[in-house]
Amino acid sequence: MRAAVLHGPGDVRYEERPEPTIIEPTDAILRLSVTCICGSDLWPYRGFNPVAEPMPMGHEYCGIVEEVGRAVRSIKRGQFVIGSFGASDNTCLHCQAGYQTSCAQRQWVTGAQAPVLRVPMADGTLVPTAEVPSTDLVPSLLAVSDVLGTGWFAADAASVKPGATVVVVGDGAVGLLAVLAARHMGAERIIAMSRHAPRQKLAREFGASDIVTERGEAGIERITELTNGVRADCVLECVGTSESMMQAIRSTRPGGSVSYVGVPHGVALDGAELFFTHVRLHGGPAPVRRYLPELIQLVLKGHINPGRVFDLELPLEQVADGYRAMDERRAIKTLLRTS
């Protein structure tokens, strides 16, 4: 098969790779009709993470089960399934507590920008739908796999409650879907920080009540002003840089919550400063598996349409163009068709 492989900064290739096969008896093999590019794929693409050897890319997926290992019980051939980037047994104590991305047997899924994917611990990792969904729903179900699940965790980890004033830092696909999640959880006011018109528009569609274009100190001042000097109850940090993290912390009221869901790059928090802000901090790799059953139902019932974040669609063979468009912020998120 041909799939996306990153060879170094800016160098993603559509090239021949061996088709995955069952390795462990708990594996499943999926055929993917669509796949996509994640904002986090841009870290190695931009050279912020080292690429020691050619790296098969992609970790967001849904598709049809083609084969299962002999130890797989609940997942069947022919089912349409959705999984998370963190494969998990879904039975250990961390999984039971809802932290499947800290599963005792956790494995990171990779190589999903391809027509065929091997998923470890299929019974724990994958959630099947009752029927194969119609094609128009597939982009939204693909979004559930990571970008929506991560935005959802951002809202949940910041304890968004009915009536809350919420700030979302970051207007990438995760940030936009964090807006959607906060709206679903009943936030009264949702302030999206964005200076890009198409993203502002989508933020409003997803439920943002205010847009703030200022950043850094000016952004914090604007939030303080908009909240009558109190600052926000919940701030969802969806970028992962030092600037965005500090902006999030300083926009939060004492006793309020900051969540952070993108792998921090170059972030060092000063203990004494954090201490005097009185904020609550929670985040990490989103335990998307926790939310899959609920989010899949919300999509199937048409209550949410997270697939709206895909504003560029390309055949997989043009994957390099998809990376470029996201890198240059011409696209929010790229959907890739495998056939």
Place this chain on the structure above:
Amino acid sequence: MRAAVLHGPGDVRYEERPEPTIIEPTDAILRLSVTCICGSDLWPYRGFNPVAEPMPMGHEYCGIVEEVGRAVRSIKRGQFVIGSFGASDNTCLHCQAGYQTSCAQRQWVTGAQAPVLRVPMADGTLVPTAEVPSTDLVPSLLAVSDVLGTGWFAADAASVKPGATVVVVGDGAVGLLAVLAARHMGAERIIAMSRHAPRQKLAREFGASDIVTERGEAGIERITELTNGVRADCVLECVGTSESMMQAIRSTRPGGSVSYVGVPHGVALDGAELFFTHVRLHGGPAPVRRYLPELIQLVLKGHINPGRVFDLELPLEQVADGYRAMDERRAIKTLLRTS
């Protein structure tokens, strides 16, 4: 009057100072029969915080109201009152949310190692008892003012719930009273980290079920072992160093909570490491005012006896000996009599 003044590292003097008087109409003047030395007083005493000019010491207090400013409404002359190191109006939105140490008008109280003390915003800061309590209860009421209130916040900020497994890092007076607080909140298992026999004994009296003497990596391993590989639900960090903070974070299960209540000294948290631990972090200067009414009642009814942390009692004129004893860990906490 004569009172304790720090002139530089290790140099605390009992010397003449002007007796405080009403400055603002919202002030109260208290006469203190006992006062005490805080673990946090050791930071400047040990030279970790700079002492730019002679610094009146002490911020834990209870006593009899001697005078009130003309704008004071609820506090009366002759009342026995208890307050916190953070003076607060107790009406602003941060106070209403229970974060009085982030009060919009916050002032830090200082100069309480003295027979007479000025307290700002008396109506917001002070809580009176119905009657002047008997002398034997006064040490426990003095403890409520900071060390118990801070230990209580440690347990509350780490969301200690009935059945929880709790670790307390730090066997100073705050750590020991955090054990008491965790027990009161229904923790099932309380692991106190201590290598000092008298502190271990008091930790057990206050409700610790286990004592761990190992520190750093060995301490984390021991906690992991004691919790069957899961680690603790709640870890209460009551020291404020980088070592203790990292030990706390690494002893916590994914989704578990770390609280920190001592001003961090030299603590820098690596964002990426924190991210992958999946812990919740909350702390800051304890909003003791939030807990005063409840804690005062618990003491008056004899349900708790936090004054047990005072294991050295001296006249105020020997304040320098009190600092020395705590600095050398010969005393857990020093009570000072002003007459």
